[in-house]
Amino acid sequence: MLPLGEERVQTLLKAVVVGARVDDPASRGGGEQSSAFADAGALAPPYDPEAMCLLVEHSNSLRQNVDAYATNIDGFGFRFDPVIDFEAEEAREKVRDTLMLERLAAHDAGTLDATTSVTPTVDEANARFDELRQHSRVERARLEAFFDFACFDHSFVDLRRRTRQDLEVTGNAFWEVLRDGKGDLARFVYVPSYTVRLLPLDRDPVEVKERVRVSPVTFDTVSARRRLRRYVQIQGAERAFFKSFGDPRVISRNTGAVFPDVASLKIADATDGPATELLHFAIHSPRSPYGVPRWVGTLLSVLGSRQMEEVNYLYFENKSVPPMALLVSGGRLSDASVPRIERFIEENLKGKANFHKILILEADGSGTGDGGRAKIELRPLTDAQQQDALFQVYDERNIDKVGGAFRLPRMLRGESKDFNRATAESA
Structure with a gap:
């Protein structure tokens, strides 16, 4: 019998760790690019966007959920629905109400003619009906022509699919908005979300023009003061600044500095130009101006499934x-x-x-x-010997957790084995 406090000790002769150490994708440092964003004064995102992209590439469950969103939400295309259906029975009544709302707004603003009644007559409503129906046809034709060529090298549906993928992978998506010489919208350009960072809100508010709805078919323009934000994009050695959509200021594309006009910008640097606008889409997070992907709560499940796959893979090389x-x-x-x-x-x-x-x-x-x-x-x-892959139940539960974060059933994720599309639709 061993004395009290004495332990049995077994000598360990040799322990071999098989496989090289691999850092988790979410823990990899950003390197020089992160330093470049910090030097530009950008805010740090809650999660590294590039690491989120790597996680989706390495995950056995994320990609199918993201693709299901992109295919079933944005991949079906789009259509234009008129505010007033002029073929409906109540169309003339809606037009009359629209005309009344416009006159009430003009009366409140003091711009309505004293001889004009707020309540339109039947003839006035019919004339407005014919006018709006013609405008609706012209507006539909112009919209179809614009969205047929809204992007340079792909369709607008492809732009939306890319936007959805960025939004679900990193929590953020961006469009560069280009305007023509008249200031009207001309093109939308896809901007990879992992290359863009947000700058802090500007301290001084800026007066901007905003549109408010007066009636179903008319808008009024009002002035408002808002604190706006700038953005910076870094790709390799290239750096470019953007301004918020609707920002009327002249901002340097190279430095992000604000100038009173384009002439002053050119005097400071003849090779510089005004920054274009950027549309920011985000899955809202209450703690950050950046968006956060909806699956981030299952991050440990994603990493655990990846480690499980590596353990099973290494078995064949190290059995x-x-x-x-x-x-x-x-x-x-x-x-x-x-x-x-x-x-x-x-x-x-x-x-x-x-x-x-x-x-x-x-x-x-x-x-x-x-x-x-x-x-x-x-x-x-x-x-x-190991007879089958390890941790199969654990992996299956992880896959269901990720699918639950997207609120997608197994059938839409391509994992259904018990029923097909016909039985699902009949149910």
Whole structure:
């Protein structure tokens, strides 16, 4: 019996860690690019956008959820629905109400003619009906022409699909808005979200023009003072600044500085130009101006499933338990046999090419009379071998957790085995 306080100690001869150490994608540093954003005065996002992109690439469950959103939300295209359906029975009544709302707004603003009644007559409503119906046809034709060529090298639907993917992967998405010489919208340009950072809100508010609805078909323009934000994009050695959508100021594209007009900007730097506008889409987060992806709560599940996949993959390259052992008893192993066994396991048992090799153990005779009664025993070791992939239930639960974050059933994620689309629609 061991004295009190004394412990049994077993000497550990050798421990081998198989596989190189790989940092979690979310813990990788941003390097020089993060320093460049910090030098530009940008705010740090809650999660590294590039690391989020890497996680989606390495995950066995995220991509199908993101693709389901992009296909079923944005991939179906779009259509233009008129505010007033001029073929409906109540269309003329809606037009009359619209005309009344416009006159009430003009009366409140003091711009309505004293001889004009707030309540329109039937003839006035019919004339307004014909006018609005013609304007609706023209507006639809112009909208269709604009959105057919809203992007340079892809369709507007493709732009929306890319936007959805960025929004679901990083929590943020961006469009660069280009205008023509008259100041009207001309093109939308997709901007990768991982290349953009937000700058702090400007301290001084800026007077901007905003549109408020007067009636279903008319708007009025009012002035408001808002604190606006600038943005910076860094790709490699290139850096460009943007301004918020609707910002009337002249901002340097190279430095982000504000100038009173374009002439002053050109005097400061002839190679510089005014910054264009940027539309920012975000999944709202109460603690950050950046968006946060909806699946970030399942981050540990995503990382755990990735580690599970790596463990199962490494099994085929590092399997070291033979299927059987041939034991020769009636003696003892020589000193030279131990390194030979270690070398055999290292070189001839690991990997899928050596999956069915066996290990033979030979014993030297003990030199006694029992040496002639050496015994050979074939002992299977399959119970110690891994029969199937590990952590399958754990991985399945993780996949369901990620799908739950997107609120998507298994059928939309392409994982349904119990029913097909026809049975799902009938149910």
